[in-house]
Amino acid sequence: MKKVYEGKTKDVYSLDNGNVLLKFKDDCTGKDGVFDPGENTVGLTIDGIGKANLETSIHFFEILKEKGIKTHYVSANVEEATMEVLPATVFGKGLEVICRLVATGSFIRRYGAYIEDGTRIPNGYVETTLKDDEKGDPLITKDALALLGVMSEEMYDSMKKQTLEITKIVAEDLMKKGLDLYDIKFEFGYNNNEVILIDEIASGNMRVYKDGKIVEPIELTSIILEK
Amino acid sequence: MKKVYEGKTKDVYSLDNGNVLLKFKDDCTGKDGVFDPGENTVGLTIDGIGKANLETSIHFFEILKEKGIKTHYVSANVEEATMEVLPATVFGKGLEVICRLVATGSFIRRYGAYIEDGTRIPNGYVETTLKDDEKGDPLITKDALALLGVMSEEMYDSMKKQTLEITKIVAEDLMKKGLDLYDIKFEFGYNNNEVILIDEIASGNMRVYKDGKIVEPIELTSIILEK
Numbered sequence: 001m002k003k004v005y006e007g008k009t010k011d012v013y014s015l016d017n018g019n020v021l022l023k024f025k026d027d028c029t030g031k032d033g034v035f036d037p038g039e040n041t042v043g044l045t046i047d048g049i050g051k052a053n054l055e056t057s058i059h060f061f062e063i064l065k066e067k068g069i070k071t072h073y074v075s076a077n078v079e080e081a082t083m084e085v086l087p088a089t090v091f092g093k094g095l096e097v098i099c100r101l102v103a104t105g106s107f108i109r110r111y112g113a114y115i116e117d118g119t120r121i122p123n124g125y126v127e128t129t130l131k132d133d134e135k136g137d138p139l140i141t142k143d144a145l146a147l148l149g150v151m152s153e154e155m156y157d158s159m160k161k162q163t164l165e166i167t168k169i170v171a172e173d174l175m176k177k178g179l180d181l182y183d184i185k186f187e188f189g190y191n192n193n194e195v196i197l198i199d200e201i202a203s204g205n206m207r208v209y210k211d212g213k214i215v216e217p218i219e220l221t222s223i224i225l226e227k
Numbered sequence: 228m229k230k231v232y233e234g235k236t237k238d239v240y241s242l243d244n245g246n247v248l249l250k251f252k253d254d255c256t257g258k259d260g261v262f263d264p265g266e267n268t269v270g271l272t273i274d275g276i277g278k279a280n281l282e283t284s285i286h287f288f289e290i291l292k293e294k295g296i297k298t299h300y301v302s303a304n305v306e307e308a309t310m311e312v313l314p315a316t317v318f319g320k321g322l323e324v325i326c327r328l329v330a331t332g333s334f335i336r337r338y339g340a341y342i343e344d345g346t347r348i349p350n351g352y353v354e355t356t357l358k359d360d361e362k363g364d365p366l367i368t369k370d371a372l373a374l375l376g377v378m379s380e381e382m383y384d385s386m387k388k389q390t391l392e393i394t395k396i397v398a399e400d401l402m403k404k405g406l407d408l409y410d411i412k413f414e415f416g417y418n419n420n421e422v423i424l425i426d427e428i429a430s431g432n433m434r435v436y437k438d439g440k441i442v443e444p445i446e447l448t449s450i451i452l453e454k
Contacts, residue, residue: 093341109362110365111371111375113320113362114375114377127371130340130341132340135337135338139337140338141368141369143353144354
């Protein structure tokens with residue numbers, strides 16, 4: 001088992017069977033000691049958060065598997081805080097795919113002249129940003145992704161379709177716990193030209209409300225993992 | 228003839244035949260007395276610039292007419308600095324449609340990690356921004372335009388197709404004068420559900436190079452209008 005990459009919140013190892021092992025760490029992104037999933041640098045360490053994010057991810061990846069949606073997820077070992085996944089290549093230098101069910105946050109900061117904060121988007125809206133701290137994670141269109149050679153139009157269409165499906169499944173699961181999914185952020189990669197969901201599905205990747213109030217990531221994790 | 232709108236650089240009158248008259252003014256957008264087509268407020272007055280922009284627009288609209296591309300242009304009277312146009316409704320609170328033949332400017336500020344400044348885009352790349360000074364004219368995707376009710380997907384496709392065609396025609400005309408079109412900004416509107424090019428096609432709407440050096444709008448106008 002060879003460490004191939006040391007990430008901010010996960011280390012990556014290559015396995016002999018051709019798969020990849022993700023080791024979830026207790027390091028979190030944040031600023032000045034305050035946890036903020038939107039930040040791009042490690043700001044603090046929270047005991048057990050690696051395992052909590054892994055368990056949350058297992059929860060959702062297992063649901064997706066049951067529903068017949070292929071992702072990079074193979075299996076996991078909570079004790080060791082590891083997840084075995086299919087090898088996948090990220091698009092470009094990394095993309096974030098956002099699905100919005102309620103218009104808020106940066107969507108309103110951009111398009112607030114056209115839509116009220118809090119408006120429901122029943123069919124979901126998908127948009128893509130480049131991971132580029134320096135440039136403020138700029139929004140990018142399907143046409144620009146194709147032009148820059150990041151992904152083909154067909155790959156974009158597949159990614160968008162999967163994003164809508166997966167978001168719907170996650171939202172339905174959260175709804176059972178009285179939680180209201182506003183938006184969620186995914187990463188996709190490709191494996192033999194097939195576009196699949198990669199990385200994690202954890203509380204830091206979604207904006208969730210309960211009884212009209214935002215639920216912070218750590219509380220959200222505990223609600224999701226409640227038996 | 229009734230004045231229906233007083234714009235920054237043009238006044239708008241309704242005509243008895245159902246068409247609209249645009250009166251080009253000598254007021255220019257700019258800041259601190261310096262002409263800058265990218266600015267959103269009137270910064271100065273330049274004698275004769277209204278007529279010069281009108282003549283430039285006539286030049287290009289006539290070429291488009293010859294090529295069979297329908298726009299809002301009907302006729303013009305240079306003496307009076309007026310252009311008769313078809314009535315058209317702008318999309319939302321106003322959109323800008325940009326076609327890029329060379330990657331530079333804001334495209335590089337956003338996507339510079341993926342493409343070199345100055346890279347040619349042989350087939351052209353079209354993107355749309357909302358006119359919204361306060362929010363910095365944000366980029367918007369086809370999907371978001373449809374979601375916000377600004378335009379249907381079919382209208383977007385028509386607008387994109389026309390933008391690529393018109394840009395090609397403008398670039399070919401400029402090339403005859405030794406000018407190299409990098410990018411150009413258009414406005415579209417709709418008339419009976421048909422999407423058509425509106426507003427003007429003037430030097431302030433395009434970034435043009437000659438012998439490797441940028442050509443400023445006033446010099447560009449005089450080159451375009453040279454007999």
